Structures are given as structure tokens and as C-alpha cells.
Amino acid sequence: MNKILLIIEREFMSRVKKKSFIIMTLLTPILFAALMVGPSLLASMESTELTKIAVIDESKSFEGKIKETEYIKINFLSNATTEDFKKDFEESGYYALLYINKTAISNPDSIILYSNKQPSIDIVTHISKAIEKEVEANKLKAYKIENIEEIMKAIKTNIDVRTIKWSKDGEEKESNQFVTMGIAYIMSFLMYMMVLLFGTQVMQGVIEEKTNRVVEVIISSVKPFQLMMGKILGIAAVCLVQILSWIVLTYAIGTITISIVADKAAPVKTEQAKKMATNELQQQNISGDIKTPEKSMSSNEIMKLFEGQNVLLILGSFIFYFLFGFLLYAALFAAVGSAVDSITDTQQLVMPITLPLILSIIVMISGIKSPDGPLAFWFSMIPLTSPIIMLTRIPFGVPVWQLALSATILVLSFIVVTWMAAKIYRTGILLYGKKYSWAEMWKWIRYKN
Amino acid sequence: MNLLTAEHVEKRYANHLALDDVSIAVPEKSIFGLLGPNGAGKTTLIRIINQITGPDKGEITFAGRKMKAEDIYQIGYLPEERGLYKKMKVGEQALYLSQLKGISKSDAIKQLKYWFEKFEIQSWWDKKVEELSKGMAQKVQFITTIIHEPKLLIFDEPFSGFDPINANLLKEEILNLKAKGATIIFSTHNMGSVEELCDHIALINKSRNILHGPINEVRQKYGSNIFELSFRGETNRLAACLDSNYSLVSDTDEAGIKKALIKVINPSSDNRLLNLALPEVEIIGFNQVIPSMNDIFIQVVQDYNRDNGVTAN
Numbered sequence: 132m133n134k135i136l137l138i139i140e141r142e143f144m145s146r147v148k149k150k151s152f153i154i155m156t157l158l159t160p161i162l163f164a165a166l167m168v169g170p171s172l173l174a175s176m177e178s179t180e181l182t183k184i185a186v187i188d189e190s191k192s193f194e195g196k197i198k199e200t201e202y203i204k205i206n207f208l209s210n211a212t213t214e215d216f217k218k219d220f221e222e223s224g225y226y227a228l229l230y231i232n233k234t235a236i237s238n239p240d241s242i243i244l245y246s247n248k249q250p251s252i253d254i255v256t257h258i259s260k261a262i263e264k265e266v267e268a269n270k271l272k273a274y275k276i277e278n279i280e281e282i283m284k285a286i287k288t289n290i291d292v293r294t295i296k297w298s299k300d301g302e303e304k305e306s307n308q309f310v311t312m313g314i315a316y317i318m319s320f321l322m323y324m325m326v327l328l329f330g331t332q333v334m335q336g337v338i339e340e341k342t343n344r345v346v347e348v349i350i351s352s353v354k355p356f357q358l359m360m361g362k363i364l365g366i367a368a369v370c371l372v373q374i375l376s377w378i379v380l381t382y383a384i385g386t387i388t389i390s391i392v393a394d395k396a397a398p399v400k401t402e403q404a405k406k407m408a409t410n411e412l413q414q415q416n417i418s419g420d421i422k423t424p425e426k427s428m429s430s431n432e433i434m435k436l437f438e439g440q441n442v443l444l445i446l447g448s449f450i451f452y453f454l455f456g457f458l459l460y461a462a463l464f465a466a467v468g469s470a471v472d473s474i475t476d477t478q479q480l481v482m483p484i485t486l487p488l489i490l491s492i493i494v495m496i497s498g499i500k501s502p503d504g505p506l507a508f509w510f511s512m513i514p515l516t517s518p519i520i521m522l523t524r525i526p527f528g529v530p531v532w533q534l535a536l537s538a539t540i541l542v543l544s545f546i547v548v549t550w551m552a553a554k555i556y557r558t559g560i561l562l563y564g565k566k567y568s569w570a571e572m573w574k575w576i577r578y579k580n
Numbered sequence: 581m582n583l584l585t586a587e588h589v590e591k592r593y594a595n596h597l598a599l600d601d602v603s604i605a606v607p608e609k610s611i612f613g614l615l616g617p618n619g620a621g622k623t624t625l626i627r628i629i630n631q632i633t634g635p636d637k638g639e640i641t642f643a644g645r646k647m648k649a650e651d652i653y654q655i656g657y658l659p660e661e662r663g664l665y666k667k668m669k670v671g672e673q674a675l676y677l678s679q680l681k682g683i684s685k686s687d688a689i690k691q692l693k694y695w696f697e698k699f700e701i702q703s704w705w706d707k708k709v710e711e712l713s714k715g716m717a718q719k720v721q722f723i724t725t726i727i728h729e730p731k732l733l734i735f736d737e738p739f740s741g742f743d744p745i746n747a748n749l750l751k752e753e754i755l756n757l758k759a760k761g762a763t764i765i766f767s768t769h770n771m772g773s774v775e776e777l778c779d780h781i782a783l784i785n786k787s788r789n790i791l792h793g794p795i796n797e798v799r800q801k802y803g804s805n806i807f808e809l810s811f812r813g814e815t816n817r818l819a820a821c822l823d824s825n826y827s828l829v830s831d832t833d834e835a836g837i838k839k840a841l842i843k844v845i846n847p848s849s850d851n852r853l854l855n856l857a858l859p860e861v862e863i864i865g866f867n868q869v870i871p872s873m874n875d876i877f878i879q880v881v882q883d884y885n886r887d888n889g890v891t892a893n
Contacts, residue, residue: 137679145668344663348721351630351657352680561632574594 134353135361142336142365147372156373160380167381168388182226182254187211190235192269197229197261203254213245220247229258239266311526312499318449318522319495321374323488326457326518329370330464330484334477336362337468337560346560355557359469360549363461370457371450448525451538456518459545460484462552469559470567480567491519502527512537514544551576581644583608583732583763584629589638591624598624599635600787606732606765606780611758613778613795614767615873617881620784622767623660626734629765630657643731653682658725660736660767662718664709670720671705677724688727695723699749714741722750726757733757734765739773751777771873781873783880790884795873802879803870805844807853810837813861821860826853837864 146152183204188194197205206225216228227246235242242262244250271279294308337359340346349358467480494516498507502524510520511529517537521529558575565571584606591599599621606612616622627633629640631652640647642654664673671692678688696702699719709717718741726733735754739747754777758764766778774781775795782792791798806829811818815831815838822828822842829841842853857863871879 134680137676141676145665339665343666344659344661345665347632347659348657348662348677348724349680350632351655351659352652352677352682355632561627 135357135364138353138358138361139365139368142362143368146332146366146369152369152373156376157380160377160384163377163381164384164388167385183224184227184229184254184258185211185216185223185225186229186231187213188229188231188235189233190231192236193231193262193265196265197258200257203257216245220245226250227254231262235262236266236269239263314445314526315499315502315523316495318445318526319492319519322449322453322456322519322522323492325370325374325453326460327485327488329366329457330460333363333366333461334464334468334481335474336366337465337556338471338474338477341469341560341563342473350560355560356553359462359465359553359556363458363465366461367454367457371453374453445525448534449522452518452522452541455538455541455545459514459518459541459548460488462545462549466552466555466559466572469556470562470565470572472563476567480569483569487513487515488519491516494520495523498523502529508533512540514541517541554578581608582606582641583643584647584765585641586625586629587639587641589625589628589635589640591621591628591633592636597787599628601638602784602787602789603638604782604789604792606763608763609758609761610779611754611764611766611777613774613781614765614784615769615771615774615781615877616784621787622784623736625784626657626659626736626765626767629734630655653728654731655734656681656725656728656730656732657734658721658736658738660740662721664717664720666708666710668709669705670707670709670712673709674720674724674727678727681724681728681730683728691727692723695727699723715743715746718742719746722753726753730762732763732765734767736767737769738766739768739770771877774873783877785881785884786888791876791880798876799870799873802876803868806869806871807842807844808865808867808869809840809842809853809857809863810865811840811857811861811863812836812838815840817860818857821856822853823856826856841869 181204182202183206186193186197186205186207188207194207199205213228213230216223216225220228227244227250230243230245232241239262244255244258268283271283276282340349340358346358353361463484464481467477467484470480471477491510494506494510498504498510498520501507507520507524510516511524511533518541521534521537525534554576555572558578559567559572582605586602586604589599589602590597602621602625604612604614604625614622614625624633628635631647631649642648642651668676674692675685675688678692679685683691693702696705701716701719704712704716704720709720712720722738725735738750738754742750751773754764754766766774768774778795780793781795781798782789784790793801809818815833818840819828825844825846827843827845829843831838831840833839844853854863854866
């Protein structure tokens with residue numbers, strides 16, 4: 132036992148001290164955090180440039196109906212034609228020219244936005260929404276319903292369906308579908324990535340020892356099984372450390388950046404909101420709605436998103452499935468590593484190992500849509516796919532018996548596979564230049580002693 | 581007393597017999613040469629002794645009883661195919677291998693310091709193994725093999741990769757270890773060093789032990805029928821006086837002193853040879869020729885292969 136610890140220590144330390152490990156550990160959270168924070172950061176920085184838009188409104192019904200914002204200024208030109216602008220548009224100082232012809236109310240498709248560049252999607256949406264609303268309002272007015280404005284205000288609703296999970300004893304838990312899917316996706320994908328990445332490291336480690344010929348020296352001191360398990364456990368520890376530091380660092384970096392961004396963005400946004408609100412009041416536009424600017428998420432709000440989730444169960448099962456799933460695959464990778472003489476020989480042997488992994492990812496994509504469907508169910512039981520698929524299902528809630536069954540199957544197959552892998556390993560590491568195939572390895576499994 | 585014995589050991593791999601009823605006895609505090617052509621089964625036997633693999637039949641005893649798993653810590657093994665982790669630092673690695681052999685970290689550091697100083701390689705401690713030459717790495721490996729002061733040392737081709745100076749240093753160390761009470765199994769194809777170092781030998785060929793015993797006895801046995809006669813006079817007269825019990829193998833002439841190698845076909849007649857030769861030539865010297873281990877090796881293996889109808893590979 133003492134010897135296994137020594138081997139684990141060496142495998143762990145020699146990897147953790149590598150520059151590539153440190154870089155990966157530090158850089159990935161920055162990337163994750165950038166993905167998380169990036170969009171809201173960009174949103175807070177977007178189009179601070181003043182955009183002037185000229186409008187030629189031949190229908191005369193939209194004047195003052197297209198709201199201006201802090202960044203979009205609208206200029207209605209009464210006596211101009213599009214021909215005046217066609218040439219040398221750039222010099223006019225306008226960003227775009229909106230042309231509304233006489234029939235716009237009945238034929239809204241004839242509205243055109245001219246520009247010498249591709250107008251940004253925000254501006255196009257802003258304009259088309261405003262026109263849409265105006266046209267709608269006009270059409271409604273045409274029905275001559277009494278008190279139409281009050282009715283419109285009264286029926287204006289905003290739907291936001293909340294999903295609440297009932298536990299067995301009737302406890303209510305609010306959950307967010309997107310967060311659930313997000314967690315499922317991230318966990319499954321992380322599992323897939325790590326097994327592939329670090330499983331290959333186990334294989335490379337075994338091959339390295341074999342080609343270095345250091346293996347014979349070592350197995351004259353320890354049992355081949357100890358060497359194999361020590362290597363696998365050591366690398367599993369590296370992997371866990373990496374994942375945990377990713378989680379912690381991503382959370383830390385994310386929180387810090389978010390709070391910085393939120394602090395900067397908050398005053399501007401409120402000002403903007405106020406302005407919009409006053410505009411609203413002045414214009415008394417019935418169809419206008421005050422779009423409250425999207426608040427940047429504070430860390431508290433992020434934590435709130437996870438409220439619907441059983442964080443402990445998710446974390447616990449992630450560690451469980453990661454550990455046993457990794458050990459299962461790592462044992463197979465070790466067996467392959469022991470059977471070959473160099474990394475270039477591994478391809479055909481590795482195929483059958485990576486196949487279930489790839490299959491899992493395909494199943495995961497449909498499993499995320501129906502986590503209780505038969506496909507997801509069966510693949511969360513089959514040992515080679517269960518580490519990924521069960522992690523896909525867990526955030527959605529899995530019956531206890533299924534979890535227990537899947538876990539038991541996984542542990543049992545881990546024992547069987549490790550036992551077989553150890554037999555292949557002890558024969559393989561001392562053989563050089565033998566032809567390697569799964570059939571040959573099957574023979575090694577059946578060797579006595 | 582024997583430190584280690586192998587009794588009727590048999591080991592079969594998928595389709596060939598690696599060891600067939602092999603028995604050896606390694607006396608305590610001696611150097612035991614394990615010889616044999618490539619592929620004879622030496623490495624398999626060594627692996628069985630190291631408990632890397634187990635015998636199908638037969639038994640290994642250690643210090644007078646059946647070998648136990650813990651006995652592995654009483655063995656130091658320097659395999660022929662040896663290597664180190666390339667990316668690891670020399671000192672770290674030596675420490676790791678020592679600890680795997682069951683000694684505590686503090687003891688290992690103390691011992692390693694002593695040996696690194698003795699071999700004058702202290703400056704290598706923080707170097708990576710990949711920076712070392714082959715011979716340098718071999719030195720480190722030798723140290724890690726003997727660091728835990730095992731009762732039994734197994735060296736498989738220990739001198740390969742060493743320059744003559746370092747080979748000599750190593751030879752001295754091996755003799756030192758023997759003097760300190762270690763028992764050494766020594767496997768090599770270099771018969772010169774076998775003659776120099778070994779007390780006992782066993783010759784494995786085609787999975788079988790075909791020759792074993794104390795090296796002097798073995799050499800005597802294969803040398804008992806050839807004599808070297810130094811003389812002055814006519815070679816022809818010497819040749820003429822020999823009867824059918826003798827045959828002249830070869831003769832040389834060096835600065836007037838002639839030497840003839842004479843094979844005695846009937847072993848009971850050593851003195852008669854002198855009687856026959858005395859009247860014919862002036863005898864300067866007469867002694868038995870002890871063949872080199874090299875000759876014995878070749879002769880025994882070839883005879884065995886011929887007698888058993890197998891061809892050498």
C-alpha cells in the first residue's frame with residue numbers, strides 16, 4: 132500500500148510540476164470566464180457612437196414615432212428625396228437613410244433602409260420594431276373600438292413561465308431549464324474531455340515506462356498491479372485537481388470581472404432607462420414598452436440560478452462518476468499502452484475505447500432534450516457510457532433506484548475491467564515486438580498467474 | 581549454505597517452454613555466474629527469482645525456506661534492459677527508486693549521498709536523466725540497485741555501456757559487496773569477467789541447465805585431457821614417440837622453445853606421456869591446460885545442440 136502511495140506521489144508531482152499543467156490550469160478558467168462574462172461585457176460596451184439616421188417619410192404617419200435613444204438620433208426630412216443622398220452619402224453625416232413610401236401603412240414591406248455600410252442588427256431591429264408597433268396601433272385604431280388605449284394597456288402582459296419541481300414529499304423547488312441544461316452539458320462534456328485527455332496520458336505513461344525500460348527495474352520492487360493502479364490513481368488525482376481548480380478559478384475570475392463590469396455599467400444604464408422612461412411619458416405611446424436594460428448578473432444572482440439544483444447531489448455524483456468512469460477507461464488505456472511498443476501503434480487498439488465515449492456525446496445531445504427517455508436511460512446504465520450520460524441526466528433529477536443501479540453496475544465493471552487490464556498489463560509490459568491485437572490480449576487475460 | 585535455490589523450475593509461455601526442469605543453487609557470499617546463449621531462458625529465470633513472474637512448476641527457496649513476497653526487498657536487480665525516467669532529475673529518481681525498495685526517505689538520502697560521493701557524481705543530482713550519457717545513467721542505476729544493501733544482488737550484463745575505467749570501478753565495487761557478505765548472481769556473455777569474478781556457474785541452454793558447479797571444477801573437468809609440453813628438440817621425434825593413447829593437437833615454436841598441445845585420450849596415463857617424451861626431447865615444462873570459459877561455453881553448447889539434434893539460433 133505504501134508503495135502505491137509512492138507511485139501515486141511520483142505520477143502526481145511529476146505532472147503537476149509541468150509547465151503545461153500550470154498553464155492549462157490558469158488559462159482555461161480565464162477562457163471559461165471570458166465566455167461567461169464576455170457577452171455581458173460586450174453588451175455594456177456596445178455602440179457608444181452616435182448614429183444619425185435620416186428619414187424620408189412620404190406617408191407622413193411616422194414622424195416622432197420612431198424613438199430616439201442615447202445613441203440613435205432620428206432626423207425627419209420633409210423635403211428631400213432618396214436621389215439627393217444616393218451619391219456622396221458618406222458626406223451627409225448620416226449613418227443610414229430610412230425611406231418610407233406613401234403606402235407604408237398598408238404595405239409595410241416597401242420600407243427600405245439605405246446605407247453605405249451594412250447597418251447593425253440593433254439599428255435594424257430598433258427601427259422595424261418601432262414601425263411594426265406603429266402600424267399595428269394604426270390598424271387597431273381603424274377598428275374604432277372605444278377606449279382602445281386603455282384596453283391595450285390593460286391587456287399588455289409579459290409572460291415568464293416559472294418551472295417548479297415537486298419533490299416526493301411535496302416540497303417545491305424553482306428551477307431554471309437553461310441552467311439545468313447548462314449544468315448537464317458542462318458536466319458531460321467535461322467528463323468526456325477529461326477521460327480522453329487524461330486517459331491518453333495514462334497510456335502514454337505506460338508506453339514511456341515500457342520504451343524507457345524503466346519498468347523492469349520498478350516491477351522488481353513492486354507488483355505490476357501496484358504500478359498500474361498507482362499510475363492511474365496519480366493521474367486521476369491530477370485530473371481532479373485540475374477540474375477543481377478550474378471551478379474555483381472560473382468562479383473567482385467570473386465574480387470579480389462581473390462585479391467590475393456591473394459597477395461601471397450600472398450608472399449609465401439607469402440613466403438611459405430614465406431617459407427612455409421620460410420619453411415614454413411624453414409621447415404617451417400606447418404600444419411602447421419600457422425595455423428595462425438587462426442587468427449584468429451579480430454573483431448572488433448566479434448563485435440564485437443554482438438554487439433549484441441539488442448542488443451537493445450533483446457535485447457528489449460528478450465526483451463519483453468521474454472517479455469510477457475515469458478509472459474504468461484508464462485501466463483500458465493502460466492495458467493498451469502495455470501491449471504496444473510505441474504511441475504510433477496504439478491507433479487501432481484505442482478505437483474501441485474511444486467509440487463508447489463518442490457515442491456517449493451523441494446520446495448526450497438527445498438525452499439533454501429527454502433525460503428520462505429510453506435512450507438516455509439505457510445509456511446511463513451501460514458502464515462505458517453511464518459516466519457521461521448519467522451526468523447528463525442528474526441535473527434533471529433521476530430516481531434513486533436508477534442512480535443506485537447505474538452506480539453499482541459501474542463499480543462492478545470497474546472491478547472486472549481493472550482485473551482484466553491488470554492481467555494484460557503484467558504480460559504486456561515485459562513483451563517487446565509482439566504483435567498486438569485485442570485477440571492477443573484476450574489470450575493474456577487467460578494466462579494463469 | 582545456499583542463499584538461494586531453484587528446484588526443478590519449469591515455465592511455459594504460450595507456445596514454448598522457457599525453462600525446463602532447471603535447478604540451481606547459489607551459495608551464500610559467492611558470485612554465481614548465470615551463463616547461456618541468447619534466448620536460453622536466463623532472463624526468465626531471473627524474473628522468477630525477482631517474483632516478476634511465477635514458475636509453473638518447481639520452487640524457489642531463499643535463505644533456507646520457501647521464498648516469500650517480502651524477500652523482494654532483500655534483492656537488488658539490475659536488469660539488462662534498464663532505463664530511467666528521462667524527464668526526472670537524477671537525485672529525485674534515485675530517491676524514488678530507493679524508496680520503492682523499502683528504505684525510508686532519510687536513510688535513502690544518507691546512502692545516496694555516500695554513493696554519489698564515492699562515484700564522484702554529486703554534481704549530477706539536479707540534472708535531468710536525459711542530459712546524462714548512457715554510461716552515466718548506468719552508474720546511477722548501479723547505485724539504486726545496491727542502495728538498500730540487499731542480501732542478493734542480480735546483475736544482468738552490468739558492464740555493458742561502461743568504459744574500461746568505469747568497468748573496473750564497477751568490478752571493484754562488486755568484489756567489495758561480496759567481501760561485505762552479499763551474494764551475487766551475475767549474468768553476462770563476457771567470459772573474461774566470468775573467469776575473473778565468478779565462484780560458481782550454471783550454463784543454461786535451450787531452457788535446460790546443462791552445466792553447473794564451482795568454476796574451478798568445471799574448468800578442470802574440461803581441461804583434464806590436454807597438456808602443454810614445452811621442450812627443445814625435434815617436433816617430429818616427439819610426434820613419433822606418441823602412441824595411440826595420445827594425439828598431438830598443435831605445436832608452436834617461439835624463439836627455440838617449442839610448445840606442443842597433447843590430448844590424452846586415455847586419462848589414466850598422464851605420467852606415461854612424460855616417460856615417452858623424456859628420451860626424445862629436452863623437457864622444459866609440462867602442465868595441464870585449463871581451457872577458458874569461452875572455449876568451454878562454445879564446446880558445451882555446441883555438443884549439447886548436436887547431441888540433441890537442435891540447431892543454434
